[in-house]
Amino acid sequence: MNIDLHEKRIPIIKIGNFLIVSIQVDMHDKLAIQLQSQILEEIEKTGAKGVLIDISVLEMVDSFIGRMLSGMATMASIMDASVVIVGMQPAVAITLVELGLEMPGVDTALNMEKGMEMLEKRLKDDDYKLY
Amino acid sequence: MLQLTTDSNWTELGKYIIKTEHDIVQVRQLIRVHAKEMNMGIIDQTRVTTAVSELLRNMYNYGGGGEVLVETGVVDDKNALIITCADEGSGIEDLDLAMSDGYTSGMGMGYGLPGAKRLVDRFEIKSEKNIGTTVRVMKWR
Numbered sequence: 001m002n003i004d005l006h007e008k009r010i011p012i013i014k015i016g017n018f019l020i021v022s023i024q025v026d027m028h029d030k031l032a033i034q035l036q037s038q039i040l041e042e043i044e045k046t047g048a049k050g051v052l053i054d055i056s057v058l059e060m061v062d063s064f065i066g067r068m069l070s071g072m073a074t075m076a077s078i079m080d081a082s083v084v085i086v087g088m089q090p091a092v093a094i095t096l097v098e099l100g101l102e103m104p105g106v107d108t109a110l111n112m113e114k115g116m117e118m119l120e121k122r123l124k125d126d127d128y129k130l131y
Numbered sequence: 132m133l134q135l136t137t138d139s140n141w142t143e144l145g146k147y148i149i150k151t152e153h154d155i156v157q158v159r160q161l162i163r164v165h166a167k168e169m170n171m172g173i174i175d176q177t178r179v180t181t182a183v184s185e186l187l188r189n190m191y192n193y194g195g196g197g198e199v200l201v202e203t204g205v206v207d208d209k210n211a212l213i214i215t216c217a218d219e220g221s222g223i224e225d226l227d228l229a230m231s232d233g234y235t236s237g238m239g240m241g242y243g244l245p246g247a248k249r250l251v252d253r254f255e256i257k258s259e260k261n262i263g264t265t266v267r268v269m270k271w272r
Contacts, residue, residue, distance in 0.1 A: 026263035
């Protein structure tokens with residue numbers, strides 16, 4: 001078997017109306033871009049209304065990954081899906097702010113459970129608006 | 132622009148080559164290991180790793196890769212982790228502009244150099260047209 005460890009993909013799991021992505025590796029730039037399009041394709045394919053991205057394992061978010069995450073939130077919202085980033089480590093949050101990177105339009109939650117509640121509430125509010 | 136601080140009493144901890152995107156990931160992880168070995172706290176480890184990640188990306192995108200030297204030594208009476216990133220790219224024409232917030236050469240989106248500078252205790256840069264760019268950053272311990 002020929003496995004190229006450099007070409008691993010990050011799995012995307014669908015549960016109900018939501019996609020769950022848990023980033024478990026230190027991503028190089030190409031992998032980050034690949035993940036971005038992978039998630040958008042999955043939104044299109046499944047009609048998911050929300051995406052939870054768990055970054056609790058990430059020890060570092062630099063300007064590239066930060067921009068990838070905020071860009072993805074914007075693109076997903078154009079496709080009628082909300083993105084919530086969960087589990088950012090305190091040191092990562094501090095560094096992001098000092099780096100000067102703002103992430104407009106990116107919603108965050110402390111953990112997966114809170115992020116899920118956030119998305120469910122939003123979905124309910126949207127349904128309410130329709131009637 | 133200016134001379135880089137040097138001292139023959141510094142100890143070399145490692146020397147790494149940046150050629151591919153995977154090298155960027157690997158070397159920034161090694162920088163964290165060095166920072167940890169110097170007993171830096173988790174926030175400083177993250178700061179220096181993130182700063183170096185920005186520098187390595189610049190090296191890779193604009194300098195066609197390069198060399199990273201990691202040293203430790205005393206600078207201004209402080210114990211420092213010293214990281215020097217050198218490429219042999221085309222050099223930065225206007226350093227003041229490249230160091231200003233929000234500036235981008237088009238390929239990136241800014242923040243790289245000024246952002247990295249904010250995360251370290253000392254930031255030195257030297258760039259010569261068609262010779263290359265060297266950035267030396269230090270984090271006190």
